[in-house]
Amino acid sequence: MTITVLTLVMMLTAYLAGSISSAVLVCQMRGLPDPRTQGSGNPGATNVLRIGGASSAAMVLLFDMLKGAIPAYLAFRIGVDPVSLGLIAVSACVGHIFPVFFKFKGGKGVATAFGAMAPIGNDFALALITTWIVMVLISRYSSLAAIITAMLAPAYTWYLDDRFIIPVSMLSALIVIRHKDNIHRLLKGEESKVSRKKKDKT
Structure with a gap:
């Protein structure tokens, strides 16, 4: 497969879109602590749930999903091949993981x-x-939950629409690799469980 200029441009665009940290921006808008310095230190929806509650976490979740959905959907509509589609989707995720606008953290x-x-x-x-x-x-x-869902995603793809097994497998592998530290903590029984911020009593 030859990676076209269009694919490269879309990969770069997806990376830049992924680099917009929804968690940091939502916390700033709502006057919450920086998620990179509170809770687990991870700028994602789960950590925002811990420090800011369900509504803030829902906003982060929605925006983070759109960062992946929009580039992937546009690539699909343009008609890029499955491998290029996977690379574009992975680029959005890499942007989220290593955001150029937020010191790659x-x-x-x-x-x-x-x-x-x-x-x-x-x-x-x-x-x-x-x-x-x-x-x-x-x-x-x-x-x-994220690890198991990622591992099952290729099987779901094979059953529902096997055209996308390659891009889904690429994304699933990225998720599992990104959770290597969590896997170690799970095996040691040291991983934090899901909890939400408790409202202050007045």
Whole structure:
């Protein structure tokens, strides 16, 4: 496969879009602490849930998913090949993980990766969301839910639309690799469970 100039331009654009840290910006708008210095130190929706509550976390989750969904959907509409589509989607995630606008210190890339996968179809998106929610409810570990969902994503793709196995597998591998530290903490029983900020009593 030859990577075209169009693919390279879209990869760069996706990376720059991914580099916009939704968690940092939402926390700034809402007068919350910088998520990079509070909680787990990870600028993502789960950490914002811990320090700012559900509404702030929902905003971060939505924006982070759109960072992956929009470049992937545009690439799909243009008709790029599956491998190029995967590279564009991965570029958005890499931007989230290593954001050029925020000193290359970003999040895990889970929401951005899932957002990039979501345009494959409603059934596929529902399968990802359901798997993540069920695993969080069972384990109370956001990281474990993300890892298991990522590992199951290629199987869901094979069953629902096997044209996208390559790009989904690329994104899934990126998520699992990004969670290597979480895997070590899970094995040691040291991983933090999901919790939300408690409202101050007045």
